[in-house]
Amino acid sequence: MRTKHLSILLTLLTLIVFSAKAQKNDGKSIIEKHKIQEDSDDQFVNIKMTLVNKKGKERVRSMKWTRKTDELDNNSTLIQFKTPADVKGTGFVSIEYADREDDRWLFLPALKRSRRISSSNDGDNFMGSDYYYEDLDGEDLDDYNYELLGEDKFNGIECYKIKAVAKGEKAKTSSYKHRELWVRKDTYLIPLINYYDKNGTLTKKLTSSDMKKIDGSEKYRFMKSEMVNLSTDHKTILSFDSYVFDQGIDKEVFSKRHLEESF
Amino acid sequence: MKCYVSLLCLLLIGSNTYLWGQSTLSKIEINGKVGIDYFAYFEEEEGSINERNQVKAQFRLKPSKAEHVRYLVDAEYRGDAADPSRSWFLVREAYLEYTTKYFDIRAGKSIVKWATADAFNVVDFLSPKDYSDFIDIEDMGILNLGAKLYLNDVKISAHVFPDPMLHFLPDPASRWTVPGAPMTYDPETNRLIHQKFQYMESRLPESRMDKMQYALKVEYQWKGWDLAIGYYHGMNRIAWNHIDSRKIGRDTLLLSVTPYYHGWDMLSFEFATALGSVGLRGEGAYFSNFAYDGQEIAKGNLDDPYFQYIIGLDKTMANIVGENNLQLIFQWHHEITKGGYDPPANSILHYLRESVILDAKLALGVDKSMSLRGVYSTNKDSLIEGEFNWKPEEGLGITLSSTFIDGRAETFFGQYTNNDRVRLQIEYSF
Numbered sequence: 026m027r028t029k030h031l032s033i034l035l036t037l038l039t040l041i042v043f044s045a046k047a048q049k050n051d052g053k054s055i056i057e058k059h060k061i062q063e064d065s066d067d068q069f070v071n072i073k074m075t076l077v078n079k080k081g082k083e084r085v086r087s088m089k090w091t092r093k094t095d096e097l098d099n100n101s102t103l104i105q106f107k108t109p110a111d112v113k114g115t116g117f118v119s120i121e122y123a124d125r126e127d128d129r130w131l132f133l134p135a136l137k138r139s140r141r142i143s144s145s146n147d148g149d150n151f152m153g154s155d156y157y158y159e160d161l162d163g164e165d166l167d168d169y170n171y172e173l174l175g176e177d178k179f180n181g182i183e184c185y186k187i188k189a190v191a192k193g194e195k196a197k198t199s200s201y202k203h204r205e206l207w208v209r210k211d212t213y214l215i216p217l218i219n220y221y222d223k224n225g226t227l228t229k230k231l232t233s234s235d236m237k238k239i240d241g242s243e244k245y246r247f248m249k250s251e252m253v254n255l256s257t258d259h260k261t262i263l264s265f266d267s268y269v270f271d272q273g274i275d276k277e278v279f280s281k282r283h284l285e286e287s288f
Numbered sequence: 289m290k291c292y293v294s295l296l297c298l299l300l301i302g303s304n305t306y307l308w309g310q311s312t313l314s315k316i317e318i319n320g321k322v323g324i325d326y327f328a329y330f331e332e333e334e335g336s337i338n339e340r341n342q343v344k345a346q347f348r349l350k351p352s353k354a355e356h357v358r359y360l361v362d363a364e365y366r367g368d369a370a371d372p373s374r375s376w377f378l379v380r381e382a383y384l385e386y387t388t389k390y391f392d393i394r395a396g397k398s399i400v401k402w403a404t405a406d407a408f409n410v411v412d413f414l415s416p417k418d419y420s421d422f423i424d425i426e427d428m429g430i431l432n433l434g435a436k437l438y439l440n441d442v443k444i445s446a447h448v449f450p451d452p453m454l455h456f457l458p459d460p461a462s463r464w465t466v467p468g469a470p471m472t473y474d475p476e477t478n479r480l481i482h483q484k485f486q487y488m489e490s491r492l493p494e495s496r497m498d499k500m501q502y503a504l505k506v507e508y509q510w511k512g513w514d515l516a517i518g519y520y521h522g523m524n525r526i527a528w529n530h531i532d533s534r535k536i537g538r539d540t541l542l543l544s545v546t547p548y549y550h551g552w553d554m555l556s557f558e559f560a561t562a563l564g565s566v567g568l569r570g571e572g573a574y575f576s577n578f579a580y581d582g583q584e585i586a587k588g589n590l591d592d593p594y595f596q597y598i599i600g601l602d603k604t605m606a607n608i609v610g611e612n613n614l615q616l617i618f619q620w621h622h623e624i625t626k627g628g629y630d631p632p633a634n635s636i637l638h639y640l641r642e643s644v645i646l647d648a649k650l651a652l653g654v655d656k657s658m659s660l661r662g663v664y665s666t667n668k669d670s671l672i673e674g675e676f677n678w679k680p681e682e683g684l685g686i687t688l689s690s691t692f693i694d695g696r697a698e699t700f701f702g703q704y705t706n707n708d709r710v711r712l713q714i715e716y717s718f
Contacts, residue, residue: 076654084654084682109682110319110717126512126562137401137427141514141569142604143562149606149613153654157606198565200606259653277389281514282438286358286387 052171052187056164056206059213062245063163067093067274070246071266076154079258086112086152092163093274098123100163101279106152115152116284119144121162129158132284139281144198155229155252155261157200168195174205179217180234183210201228212236212245229254242270317352320345323715329463330708337461340421340711341369346380358385360398362429373459374420381429392436397429400447402505402518404558404571405598406617407645407661411518411556411571414447414503416525418456422464422636422704423671423691428456441509449501452492452523452549460487466634466703472541481539488546491530493523493580498551516558524552524577526637528590550590551578565603572597575637591637592629597622600645608650617647633667639700642666655679669695669702687713 069091076084091103099122106115114134121127127144149158174186184207191199202225207217214236220229233247246268253260277283325342332338346364362381368374383396403412418426434447458464472483493499501522508515527547536542553576560569576593579585600619608614621640625631631638642665649659656678663671675689690710695702 078653110321111679111683111685113319113717128509128512129562137399138403140406141560141562141567143565143567149604150651153651275389277438282443286392 052173052185052189053166055173055185055187055208055213056166056169056171056189059208059215060164060166062213064094065242065244065270067091067271069267069269069272069274073264073266074154075262075264077260077262084153085109091274091278093276093279095276101276102161103279103283104161105284112152117151118279118281118284119158119161120279121165123167130281130284132281137285139284155254155259159199160231160252164189165195168192176210177207179207182216184208184216185210209236214245214247216247228256239268239270242268244268244270315352316349318347318349319718320347321715321717322346323713325711325713327709327711329706330710331706333463333706335461336463337371337459338463339370340374342374343367356387358387359383360385371420371459371462373462378428380427390438392434394434394436395432397431398434399427399429400432400434400503401427402503402516402556402558404514404516404560404569405600405619406569406602407600407619407647408598408621408640408663409571410596410598410621411554411558411573413525413554414449414520416453416455419636420456420458420462420464422458423673428453443507445503445505445507447503449503449522450499452499452501452525454490454549455525463707464704468543474535474539474541476535479539481535481541483541483543484536486542486544488544490527490547490549491583492549493551493583495580498580499523512561514558514560516556518554518556518558520552520554520556522552523549525549526635528585530584548584550583550585551580552576553578567602568600569602570597570599591631592626594623594625594629594631594638596624596640609652612651612653614651615647615649617645619645619647621645633699634703636700640665663701665695665699665701667695667699667702669693669699671701683717685713685715685717687711687715689713 069089072088072090074086074088076086085108086106087108088104088106093101095101099120101121102117102119104117106112114132116132117129118139119127119129129142129144130139131142132139150156151158151161168191169189170192172188172190174188177184177186187206187208188203189206190196190203191201200222202221202223204221205219206215208215214233216233218231219227220231222228229252231250231252233250235248236245237248238245246265248265250263251260252263322345323343325340325344328339344364344366346362349361351358360381360383361379363377363379365377366375379397381396381398383394383398385392385394400414401412402414403409415430416428418428430449430453431451432447432449434445436443436445468485469483471480473479474481501520503518503520503522505516505518527549530546530548532544532546534542534544554573556571556573558571560567562568572595574593574595575591577591579590598619598621600617602615602617604613604615606613621643623638623641631641633639633641640663643663645661645663647659647661649657651657656676658677659675661671661673670693672692673689675687678686680686688711690708692708693701693704695705697703
């Protein structure tokens with residue numbers, strides 16, 4: 026009798042351990058951990074964006090990037106260009122809502138006004154870069170199915186390899202059939218993303234490097250990333266500088282008013 | 289001009305005083321652009337200005353960092369060797385602004401822009417324009433006191449304009465000034481005689497109160513819509529010409545042209561939203577003209593009330609040629625008049641009465657773009673513009689464009705069918 030109870034107990038324990046392990050390692054739970062690493066109440070960083078064409082000619086832009094997650098879990102992003110002179114003052118605001126289509130405005134100094142743009146234009150290039158507007162959004166767990174493909178090493182670092190497939194409305198607007206994400210096991214940052222277009226062809230590759238722990242915070246960030254468009258041989262290199270977290274940035278910063286006043 | 293220089297000095301003195309007192313205004317940011325602009329018409333006209341040969345330098349000055357007090361000075365020098373009437377030193381904007389979380393107050397000269405539609409606008413008339421070239425219209429600033437109030441998704445803005453600043457109009461020798469016929473029939477003898485024009489001083493509203501203009505606008509963001517309504521009361525900057533004629537000698541008729549500026553009430557609306565991947569935006573306004581107390585109405589010219597609106601759709605298509613985006617804009621412009629009133633088809637206030645506007649812009653990599661704009665009116669006049677833009681280096685832009693105009697003489701564009709041209713602009717921003 027005691028042996029029977031013991032075997033039932035062992036079986037239950039085994040089930041609990043395996044289910045916990047499965048829970049721990051499924052794609053979504055890994056991305057949830059990535060989100061914890063990625064998200065903060067607010068964050069700010071200076072970015073140098075270098076556009077490199079296939080002949081090697083470079084164009085450099087600098088910008089300020091600010092992001093905030095509010096109490097309703099809406100993510101707001103503000104991007105303002107500082108140089109060169111002919112794009113200085115150009116700004117972009119995006120407010121991602123959980124329950125309705127996002128608000129997006131682009132401010133072009135020549136127009137002297139903000140212009141509402143469609144959030145469905147996910148596949149438009151952002152300011153001539155190799156980033157689509159949808160690449161600028163953070164991972165939204167409700168918009169994707171995440172499948173754990175296995176474990177892999179990238180640049181010698183242990184990673185989880187995850188396939189992200191858009192679902193629901195996102196599947197209609199996304200430019201991608203799916204993405205493959207390499208998520209570091211130590212910090213849950215993503216050093217490599219492969220983007221597959223609607224035909225399933227690998228079209229873009231985002232590699233990130235130079236990971237650092239940010240002073241005054243528990244967050245880690247890559248200081249450099251490179252998006253390569255495999256069909257055009259064009260690439261966009263981003264260098265990040267002066268990350269700041271949780272400064273209590275007012276949500277009014279993510280508004281048409283702020284876009285227009287900053288010019 | 290003296291007034292603007294004084295204002296500029298005042299602003300700079302005020303700013304310096306503030307610089308002494310506030311560490312937040314630690315640096316002044318100066319930027320701007322210099323450029324040349326040349327165009328030539330395909331057909332030359334004797335006695336007219338047949339080209340543009342222009343240099344321009346624009347400077348903007350503002351604090352690089354400011355908390356509550358801001359200022360902006362935007363001044364330009366423009367020299368046109370072919371058309372000296374266009375040469376100027378213009379303080380386009382010079383203002384001081386105090387901002388808080390809930391409101392802004394701005395005083396000085398600034399461009400006040402009401403507009404939501406893309407290619408053409410019907411509600412953008414608060415600031416005067418430089419109409420020296422009808423297809424290359426530029427905003428000019430206007431002295432005003434403005435206040436904006438921000439209450440969550442609502443923005444209320446109010447402006448008072450103390451001085452009815454006029455549009456800058458083309459020189460009489462410009463290809464954009466429609467010359468009067470050199471000959472006419474003598475009303476007495478029915479013989480062909482010479483006709484001469486004499487331009488008299490403009491008749492502006494006389495009282496200080498009548499010269500003031502007011503504008504109020506309420507904007508609201510609602511579930512993915514940008515909505516606005518506005519009201520304007522003030523002077524209409526487009527004049528009605530009052531013409532007196534008298535004979536000089538036996539064979540010349542002298543026509544004295546006096547521009548009369550009457551009053552204008554305007555109720556406007558604007559909207560913008562996104563329907564999936566298509567942008568929908570538009571604007572419209574109901575215009576009602578009136579004569580000020582004691583002001584004579586220009587002979588039979590004052591418009592009856594009318595309503596104009598624009599509805600536009602736009603879509604950006606990604607990866608059209610390689611990885612390049614194509615932006616398409618379609619606009620429908622329409623005017624509804626009261627009681628069958630039929631305003632003249634060549635009036636600048638009514639020139640897009642029933643028109644379709646198509647605008648296509650194709651990006652070619654990071655440094656090049658091509659665009660094509662077409663306007664077609666049901667009066668069967670049209671305008672087509674093609675443009676190629678190249679940015680060979682950071683800050684440097686080169687634009688080559690060409691314009692073609694067609695239409696019957698009595699239509700708006702039809703007045704300028706000889707003005708087909710090719711244009712080169714080179715601009716460096718710093």
